[in-house]
Amino acid sequence: MEELKHECGVAMIRLLKPLEYYEKKYGTWMYGLNKLYLLMEKQHNRGQEGAGLACVKLQANPGEEYMFRERALGTSAITEIFEAVHSNYVSLTETQLHNAEYAEQVLPFAGEIYMGHLRYSTTGKSGISYIHPFLRRNNWRAKNLSLCGNFNLTNVDEIFEKITAKGQHPRKYADTYIMLEEVGHRLDREVERLYAKCENEGLEGMDITYAIEDQIDLANVLKKTTPGWDGGYVICGITGSGECFSIRDPWGIRPAFWYADDEVVVLASERPVIQTAFNLSSDSIKELLPGQALFVNKKGNIRTEQINSPKKNNACSFERIYFSRGSDKDIYQERKQLGKNLVKPLLDAIKNDVDHTVFSFIPNTAEVAFYGMLEGFEVYLNQLKKRYLTTLKNGVSEQELEHILSMRIRFEKAVIKDIKLRTFIAEGNTRNDLAAHVYDITYGSVEPYSDNLVVIDDSIVRGTTLKQSIIGILDRLHPKKIIIVSSSPQVRYPDYYGIDMSRMKEFIAFRAAIALLKERNMKQLIADVYQKCIAQRNLPKTEMVNHVKEIYAPFTANEISGKIAELLTPSDTKAEVQIVYQTLEGLHSSCPDHPGDWYFSGDYPTPGGMKLVNEAFINYVEQEF
Structure with a gap:
């Protein structure tokens, strides 16, 4: 319901056969390009502010371009970048279009390595210069580097100071540029190390170039750069000489999945997109492990290597609840279980009056949890019927049997997502008024003044849409309680x-x-927490604690939920309004392999997170008081 912007999505493809192979088997040498398009479209939920792709051609001769990039801004960016790529081919004859050798020699984006990225800004910085992939150019193929990532670093300031102290001068103060320069610098050193080695062995000219490209090891580069990165990340990179890699943060915060056979190596942020694009079973796809990197070298050799020691597992639970595609078999079951867990608190909220309660959901992301909630209530209702039958000692009359059989869970599509507002329609108060109509209701789905109406959402973060739209329109159905x-x-x-x-x-x-x-x-507690946050500003990050937890400590979760309901209920609402939240225990039982819960618990997985939450509270107090 409340649209949150996610970090980004990545996709990478390495073809392991010559382009002629794909032309012959699949009818097009664009096999890799077409698969990248599928992977990106299937992950469009992860980024709609921009998109980009990069390509490396392995067989280019000196003086020929071998590294290509296309980027675009906006919600239609995926379409735009692929249209731009295909515009290079519109004037070709049918013979040329299906000539893989011609494509390899002449056409741009006719390569063996593809990397794609979908962007949502989490820093407020926008514009084409912030769209991945980023490029670092050099006359040495092996020193050319393109990076993209699904990430956010908490210690950009420290990394910036570190690399500028060495004499580097990043073009922008942004984590992607800084990472590009840091990895690029180590890549340069790796190439220079091999150059000196080859020269000592008596090699000259192009023989040195080929030897370097055959021996370069990006694991050496990543082991020198990534240990200092604090944050959640999956970074993908390709070099002009044909090396490609992906590395995951050691806490496992951000996800990555990969698959390899004798034709292709593919990596993406989500498992089901690989399944769909390549028609695979889920068990054939591997998860990139925390701190692990996947490498494919110029010769097409595949390997994984542990670059950073894995930390305590903090795979993001919010990723499972909200952002990831619900078509993943595990995520689907986890979201259903989240719904099942809510049966008991909801029975308390409706005082066990299932007969006079209608269940619904807020489209579209809460639908799977809604199905789980219904299943949980069906189990409850069956238990209720069983208890009822066991109390009847003299058999069941037709009337009693009719009553038992008629007991059911009532569910309706009470809420409809009706329109998507465009910012050019209106601004200010007029826009807010229009926002109230993004959702609509199904009239007649609730018995007025008699029924309770239970509506499930996947998360309530800011509450803006509830206050401006949802609660008000639900009240038009005249339920007894919302x-x-x-x-x-x-x-x-x-x-x-x-x-x-x-x-x-x-x-x-x-x-x-x-x-x-x-x-x-x-109110004094606010000032006390502020002073505690100020007092630890100069401590090492590893010694900091999350004092903001003390703001919540005096209250139960139900007390806070009650106040939330009060704050979000419009003043003219006739029905009683209650808000029920999942418990932390319910979250962890539903998503046992993704224990990262810092949004809810305040237990940040890295020192950088602990530092920044205290700074956020300091900023809040200084701005609001």
């Missing part, structure tokens, strides 16, 4: 690893806790 239920716990803390949640006052849970402190004459 229960909004979140399949995720209360989002209390900012994220610093790639999702655009970085300011304390954005969170309705935080605003509710502050409101409770003010109501109960506990």
Whole structure:
């Protein structure tokens, strides 16, 4: 319901056969290019601010271009970049178009390595210069580097100081540029090391170039650069000489999956997109492990290597709840389980009155959790029927049997996502008024003044859409009570690893806790926490603690939920409104392999996150008080 911007999506393809092979078997040498398009389109949910692709041609001669890139801005960026690539081929004859040897020698983007990226800005920086992949050019093929990533680093300032102290001068103060320069610098050193080695062995001219390209080891480069990166990341890179790699952060915060056979190596941010694009079973696809890198060298040899020691597993749970494609078999079951976990608190909210309760969901991302919730209520209802039958000692009358058989869970599509607003339509108050109509209701789906209406959402972060639209339109159905239920716990803390949640006052849970402190004459606690955050500013990051937790400590989760409901309910609402959240325990039982829960618990996986949450609270107090 509340659209959050995610960190990004990546895709990488390495063809292991000559282009002629794909032309003969699949009818086109564009096999890799077409598969990259599929991988990117299937991950469009991960980035709609821009897209880019890079390509390396392995068989280019000196003086011929061998590294290509195309980028575009906007929600139609994927279409634009592939149209731009295909515009190079529109004037070709049918014979030329299917001549793989001609394509390899002459045509741009006719290569063996492809890398794609989808971007959502998490820093507020925009423009074509911030669209991945990034390029670092050099006259040596092996020193040419292109990078893209799904990431956010928390210690850009430290890395910037480190590399500028060595004399480097990054073009921009942004984590991608800084990473490009850092990796590029180590790549230069690796090439120079091999150059000296080959020269000592008596090699000359192009023989040195070929020897370097055959011996270069990007693991050496990554082992020198990545240990200092604090944050969640999956970084992909390709060199002009035909090396490609992908590396995952040692906490496993951001995901990556890969597959290889004798024709292709492919990597993407999500497993089901590889399944769909290549028609594979899920068990044939591997997950890139925390701290691990996947390498494919110029000769097409594939290997994985542990670059950084894995840390405590903190794979992101919000990734599973909200951003990842629900078509993944594990994610689908996890989201259903999140819905099942909500049965007991919802029974309390409706006082066990299932007969007079209608269940629905807020389209479209909460639909799977809704199915799980229904399954949970069906189990409850069957148990209720069983207990009812066992109490009947003298057999079952036809009337009683009719009553038992008629007991069912009532569900309706009460909420409809009706329109998508365009920013050019209106601004200011007029736009807000239009925003209230993004969703609509199905009239007649609720018995007025008699039914409870339970509506499930996947998360309630800021609460803006609930207050401006959802609760108001649900009230038009005249339910006795509206229960909004979140399949995720209360989002209390900012994220610093790639999702655009970085300011304390954005969170309705935080605003509710502050409101409770003010109501109960506990404002001094705000000042105390502020002073504690200030006091540890000069401590090493590893010694910092999350003092913001103390803001929530005086209250139960139900007290905060109650205040959230009060803050989000429009003043003219007739129905009683209650908000129910998933518990942390329910989250972990549903997503056992993804324990990263810092949004909800405040337990950040890296020192950089701990530092930044305290800074966020300091900024909040200084701006608001």
